[in-house]
Amino acid sequence: MSHGHSHSGQCACCLEAAERGLAYGLYKKIDLEKLECLNESEEGSGKTVFRAWEERTDWSRFVESDDGEELLFNIPFTGNVKLKGIIISGEDSDAHPAEMRLFKNVPHMSFDDTGRKEDEVFNLNFDTTGELEYPTKVARFSNVSHLSIHISKNYGAEHTKIVYIGLKGEWSEARRHEVTICNYESAANPADHKLTQITPQSHFIS
16 A cells, blocks of 8 residues: 555656656757857757756756857747746856846847847856746747847856756747738838838928
């Protein structure tokens, strides 16, 4: 009897981990071929930190910054994402990231672009186990096709080292007809533009 009890306890624990693993399944919805990590010391290493939650403590896969402490991830998704949370872990040293700035829907950001106002910023605590979750302002990140993560500083080391980045949220397929509407609007844009320029002026004169 007691054996059965301990077994069910174990299952509940496994269940919780499985649920967390599922919640952090957004890495499967990243277009990895197009993912860019700027200032990575080893080419392609930035992609390796986006992986299953169960593999978050695999220390053989990490990204380290090359010149200075900054890193910039440009993450395109294969659809639209409602981003709910982020986990970011590193080693227990000054190389651990200290600040994370998020930008949504600015593809191919460069370090020059990081001067703009971020959509959200987090001060990061030391996390070596990939357990600490930073909940995002969901309303602000409810329709994300591209996410940029700017690691702006660490705890004082010359280089920043990240072992795992987990993304939690909901994914939905990008609707095809939205694309056609956008194309139509951009084609009609110059005419609209002239119109809006003329009307305010005539109002202004009268």
